[in-house]
Each structure stands twice: as structure tokens, then as C-alpha cells.
Amino acid sequence: MKPEHTDVTAHAPQHQSEDCRAVSAVLARVGDKWSVLIISLLGPGPRRFNEIKRMIGGISQRMLTLTLRGLERDGLVTRTVFPTIPPRVEYELTDLGKSLWQPVEALGEWARRHQPEIAAAQRRYDKRTEQG
């Protein structure tokens, strides 16, 4: 394992404004394959590990663990262990996570509305460029 966590201030070395770097770094973190999806799922309330796994469907145990750890590290979700048998772990958005949920949903809304346009644009592009 050892994800060797990245620092939100690390990325993008040179002439950028601080703002630009900060935005870029946060988005690089939150814009991985699963984070926004999980944040979106956690919006309505807390969820258990395998519950999230089932809802997403295409994620491996490993990636779910890694992604949740990352979100926890960023202060976006909390992880609560119930010492029962069998064990039970719940993940829930923090206040910070909830504040992120809103712009994420806005983006999700956009994606739902415009996904057909994007698919159409891709088909046009591919048709034009497949030896055209």
C-alpha cells in the first residue's frame, strides 16, 4: 500500500498564481476516478463500506479503501467503527464534505443533462478523424 499521500500544496511548480495552484491541486485530489462519486453518494446520509461498494458497482475493495482514506485525510468524511461482531464501519460527510457536496451535485447535474451531447460530439469527432 503506502499511497504516499500528496499534499494539496505540492503540485504545479512554477509561474502560476497561488489560486491557480490551489484549485488545481484540490481538483486533482477530488477529481480522481471515485471521490466525487462517493461524495455524491454520501450526500443523503452515512453509509457502510459494502453498501458504498454495492452502490458504485465497478470499484474494487482496494480502491474503495484508498479513496475513503484519502477523503478522510482531507477532512471530507468521517470514519466510525462500531465494535460489534461482525464489525460495522460507517462513513459520513463532514461539514466540509457537505459544503463540497453542493458544487459536486451541480457538476453532476450538468453531466446528466449534457451527457448525450458529449457522446454525440465524440461520435462526430471519431468519425471525422478515423482516416477522414
Add this chain to the structure above:
Amino acid sequence: MKPEHTDVTAHAPQHQSEDCRAVSAVLARVGDKWSVLIISLLGPGPRRFNEIKRMIGGISQRMLTLTLRGLERDGLVTRTVFPTIPPRVEYELTDLGKSLWQPVEALGEWARRHQPEIAAAQRRYDKRTEQG
């Protein structure tokens, strides 16, 4: 090269709702390291290749080319070649791209506001977990 372009409908095989998959796929595409940053930069108006490169600062020529191609394929930016010497190529948001610019800016706004909180959360987490 050969990026072997991904289809927005490709991703996430199983039990998800169509919506969930669509959102996930669009976000996976747009949520790479540079796309949102470029969309953000292109909001105010068209830019030339090296202009974008300088503004971002930490991007390689190759990745800028690939990212712009992807955005063009998705119908989010247009690429206009001016047949002058030296050559000049301008990139500009399409209407679809402009409609995406708004939620992207919302996310950027969030990132700017909360970046210090995230950095702080990361420090706390790292301190707690560095052999704690």
C-alpha cells in the same frame, strides 16, 4: 501516442443506475489533472497554445496537446488554425464548454475557499497516523 479515446458510456460495468454511470464517466473524463483548469482558463476568451502552456506552468507540451484534443473531442472547445507564418492556433470554449464553465467555477471557488481547511486536515491526519 494513440490515446485510444474512452467513450463516455464505457465505464462502470454493473449495477449502477444509468445516471450514476453517466455522471461518473463524464467526471472521469473532465476530472483529469488538467481539463478543468484549462476550461477555467478559457472562460474569459480564446487562447493560443503556448499562452495556455505558460498560464498553467507545470504542464508538458504533450499533456497539453492530449488534453486539448480530448476537450475538442468532447465538443467542449474548438480549435482554429490560422494559416500564417509562424502558425497560430486558438482554442475557445464552445457553447457546451461555456455551460460547463459555470459549475467548474463553482468548484474552483470552493477549492479556493476551503484549501486551507483541507491542508490543515491533511496535517492533522498525517500527524495522527505517522506511527501514532
Add this chain to the structure above:
DNA sequence: CCGAATCCAAATAGATACTG
């Protein structure tokens, strides 16, 4: 049930050199 550890394949990103 909720993970951690390990191994391995594939996708991604950077450096460099070259071209119209």
C-alpha cells in the same frame, strides 16, 4: 464484515528530439 498486503498489468505522465 471490513479491511491490509502483495503481486502484477495497464494507463499515464515526463523528457527529449524532431518537423512543417
Add this chain to the structure above:
DNA sequence: CAGTATCTATTTGGATTCGG
């Protein structure tokens, strides 16, 4: 100026096995 080509390093992700 705006790319393309190639080669390599790094990152990422899945499959599997193991443990509390």
C-alpha cells in the same frame, strides 16, 4: 509556433490472499 514520435519512469488499478 504548434505540434508529433519515441522512450522511459511513475502512478494507478485489479486480483488474490490473508487477518481481526
